[in-house]
Amino acid sequence: MSFGTRQAQQGARAAQPAHARAERQRARILDAAERCFIERGFHGASMAHIAATARMSPGLIYRYFNAKNEIVRAIVERHLETDGCPAMQRLNTREDFCARMMEAFERWRRRDNPSMNAALILELTAEASRDAEILEIVRSKDRAVSKDLSVAVQRAAREEGTSLSLEAAHLRAVVLQCLFEGLACRVVRNPSLSAAALRPLLDKVIAALMS
Amino acid sequence: MSFGTRQAQQGARAAQPAHARAERQRARILDAAERCFIERGFHGASMAHIAATARMSPGLIYRYFNAKNEIVRAIVERHLETDGCPAMQRLNTREDFCARMMEAFERWRRRDNPSMNAALILELTAEASRDAEILEIVRSKDRAVSKDLSVAVQRAAREEGTSLSLEAAHLRAVVLQCLFEGLACRVVRNPSLSAAALRPLLDKVIAALMS
Amino acid sequence: MSFGTRQAQQGARAAQPAHARAERQRARILDAAERCFIERGFHGASMAHIAATARMSPGLIYRYFNAKNEIVRAIVERHLETDGCPAMQRLNTREDFCARMMEAFERWRRRDNPSMNAALILELTAEASRDAEILEIVRSKDRAVSKDLSVAVQRAAREEGTSLSLEAAHLRAVVLQCLFEGLACRVVRNPSLSAAALRPLLDKVIAALMS
Amino acid sequence: MSFGTRQAQQGARAAQPAHARAERQRARILDAAERCFIERGFHGASMAHIAATARMSPGLIYRYFNAKNEIVRAIVERHLETDGCPAMQRLNTREDFCARMMEAFERWRRRDNPSMNAALILELTAEASRDAEILEIVRSKDRAVSKDLSVAVQRAAREEGTSLSLEAAHLRAVVLQCLFEGLACRVVRNPSLSAAALRPLLDKVIAALMS
């Protein structure tokens, strides 16, 4: 992710009889792994734990993933917004940006949405600094998000009466991502932080960014 | 830390002959550990690896630390600005804030200053979501930083001709921390990010924050 | 045990297909552990050694026991006569007591019956003075044995024409246990001790005890 | 020991200026070791612990003992009655035997006399079954005790009006040792055992032995 995390995900469910089951099993494993990773971190979560959470045997996992590393990478991939970042494309006004951020913030605070977990974002980013393959996944997603986000910023700026070059918009997108990921850090370090109090300030900052 | 990491640290070096050696050994271990943690993460780095990096036997480490956990905590503690956050107290103008951020950003990019490592900040924060003791260390430092940072924001705002209540300043401090930590994320995810291009934008945002 | 060690034990072997294998593995581990403990003592025997003796990998042991301590305790438990001390209940005459003692003595001398090993009794008793949990196991078995042994003493005494209160019988039981455990010490310290020569004397002592 | 433990020990204290200090250091180490062994067993007590108890550095111990094993052996040696077993030679009547046993029993119960510790006797005996050198020490002491004890039994028997061959007396000595060591077991396993209640019974048994 970056400024936005995945929301749709499946689509296929009872469709193809061929690899349908395999896909479902993979998803089951990834769901379990995600929960475990959030609870204990990539290294702290054991295959046995993941298997138990997925209610299957450890051996079976290896039919769908060659190694624990692959699960980590798949989780990272899945955790980041997939193909095209439709969420970004739906952002049209300054308020949309702010709303989206606050929404993420709230979900992080509640810690109930495994696919939007703040600690996981941090762990994943830290891991990217060590694992080239993960870095590549993260960066490629970031690039995609950044592209759509830049366009969205252009849109929202125009709405505010400002015209931004794509390059200028891109820089703003970077700052927005900073704010977004910074919030993820804050929410972990200070879970009692008030979203309501923060909102007007964020709105002000974003407005400044658009002008 | 958060919005600032330690910079001074030593001072005593060849002073007391008594515990001097012990202190030096502890530092040697922590230095090695820090490098290893950056390279492989808290859990990925083994005591053997740390020992080898510190050029000592694994057993010796246990003369200075009771357990690996203690090293992690010491690293976290050391990595965060200690007692009173003097760096924050030196921030007086809007430009100071911006300069400090860019400076951190550059040091993160260069990756040559182990005590100012972006990935470590992320890992440490992620770990705080799982280890209560680390969370406490992080939060207590954050509280101290936040206090001094709020006052600094008040100062800088007054300089800009704005008067802020302590509460209002505190909220601004939170946003500044978000930007700061968000930059740490960005620098890991996109090491080629240009500081120079970012600076005017950051200045603008901070200005908005102060007004 | 004390005045008597377990003799029956199994019964189920090829019974339940469910936990049958697990039970067999546990037994295999305990058998190996017992041999190792006899050879090297509780602390001198390493898990690796036990695993090698059981012809399995060290890791596998932990599927059946959570820790080495648990094995020690299981060994202690298994080594002591279980539930009700049926052996004691079969003692009816003075000669039975003497016979039982000599039989134990002989088995100790031969050192071929791991479940009746003199050195293990001593080690186990010494360990009980340091490990509260082991002490509890030992004492609870001792209590059970003592109860049945007291009744047996009453029986045997009546056979000799003496009527003993339960309390009086209990004291005699204690002395019998002393003799029994004292023999275990002797057999270790002086393996060449002649059972045949000892027997008449023991008989005489026991007779005095019953009168 | 066996039927009796050492009581005298020193004699030399400020005598020879030559090896006097060395002897005192050895004694200091052995005193500390004994306490540690009682607390934690031969294997559970570490050299560091012994050194700390002796208030010296671990390194210094190795000036007086080549290895931990040697300390164990020295402790075993010291714990057993030295030179001729004078205690045995002072036993003249049936009552003397009983008194001596009860006295040992009481000291064991109090656990305050490090040189008369029941658990240590057991541990030491168990160790003898594994360490040939310790076995030899134990056996040679046992032989010495047994000799003196046999004579003492003859003496006491004559007092009772019975004449015993040395061989017959020797067998009685063995049984007395069994009772003695058996009491050591009992005292560990059941510390609440009443000495007073046991005494008449022991007296009766010993009387039977002498007749």
Next chain:
DNA sequence: AATGAATGAGGGTTCATTCAT
């Protein structure tokens, strides 16, 4: 004579991975 820092082998234990079933 004495210290205690330093070593490194080996301890108990975990866990990613494999494999017979």
Next chain:
DNA sequence: TATGAATGAACCCTCATTCAT
């Protein structure tokens, strides 16, 4: 497809022993 028993390398940590001082 699925299990879960089994492996063994590697983990954290301890401790007998050595050695520079």
